[in-house]
Amino acid sequence: MPMHPIEVDDDVYALLQQHARPFVDQENDVLRRLLGLDGSPTAVANRVSGGDLRALIDAKLLAPGDELVHIQTRKGLTHRAVVTADGNIRLPDGSTYAKPSPALKACVGHDINGWGQWIHAQSRESLQSLREALRERQAD
Structure with a gap:
């Protein structure tokens, strides 16, 4: 998949760091997880139907x-x-x-x-x- 560079301010970058798994995640990984685009069965199901609550x-x-x-x-x-x-x-x-x-x-x-x-x-x-x-x- 092609990658596109983006610029984020310090506040957004700090938020990404808070949600990152140390030594595992890149910025794109964090954004995909937060947006429900990580491809996990749970994320796909959530986009379609929402959660149990x-x-x-x-x-x-x-x-x-x-x-x-x-x-x-x-x-x-x-x-x-x-x-x-x-x-x-x-x-x-x-x-x-x-x-x-x-x-x-x-x-x-x-x-x-x-x-x-x-x-x-x-x-x-x-x-x-x-x-x-x-x-x-x-x-x-």
């Missing part, structure tokens, strides 16, 4: 920009993520996930129930609780 956004139970938190008490770690407008979960490194469990697995390093363990910072409810509230609304 989309229904919660549509029901006004979540909003784009809302924060998700998972606390590993014994390890003293707090993991944070942000809900995107298309219903995905964006981690601080810029990676996005269509589903809560793979997003949380990327943080903690092992399989984990993201629906049950991600907490919506604004309401202090788990994603599972919000999903159940949506199902109750739909049943009425």
